[in-house]
Amino acid sequence: MELVSVAAVPDNLVIGSDGELPWERIPADKRQYRDRVADAVVVLGRQTFESMREDLPGRHQIVLSRSEREYDVESASPAVSVEDAVDAAESLGADTVYVLGGAAIYELFQPHLDRMLLSRVPGEYEGDVRYPEWDDDEWELASSSAEPGFTLEEWIRRPAA
Template identity: 35%
Template structure:
């Protein structure tokens, strides 16, 4: 496997979402997510998968769950991060797409983090894990102001694990 990437939109307090939903609507971030993840394996927890109305097109969905008999059309179901990574090993860039617990598990394995930092703090029940920025190099940063489609400003941050 070439490069395991975690992709997330998290607030300044690392909030990801509440009640299995996002707490903001950022169309440009959705477009970027689609552009980056299309054609790749996306690895997620069951609750994250269940927030989708249907599987996302042109991506291989790998769902990690503790539920032994869980099955869903459009998803490959596994019971550990290791199983998920083994299935995605031929993908040059598989993505970890959430939620909080899966990000926590994947952080030690990740090579890259594509983080959309939403400028604000939000009440949430799912959070992106804290990571030591000394172990990561910020290689790209791009600010997006509020506008008619975006109620919050945000910054795209690309981190690579420091060698």
């Protein structure tokens, strides 16, 4: 099973400010993101899950939380650790699982990721939440495509030496 992080990040990796994106929404990015995860199993933290309840991504959401254990959404399952989330995704028959954040979830999953799909938003922004930095020696930029308002980058983890 492949674990793939999906995030929009500016040059300074700030991904949030008081629970909101620190830049104007980019419709083309939202479309490609929604299309990508529409039929997939996704992993997200409880706060991110709660912020998306009106328009949940993916066909099944695995919600990682230390406190919540039940959700009143049929497509949501609880998890308490990365291993628990991976086990839940495997039980759902997922070939690819998309990790959607927030920051603590990205940080927990970073050592386990196979790929990162990053919408690179130009500029630097103020905020209180950051995407985790990564070691360039462990990752290779496999593709980059200019899109309206952002550049979509695909990073692949290099095989261990």
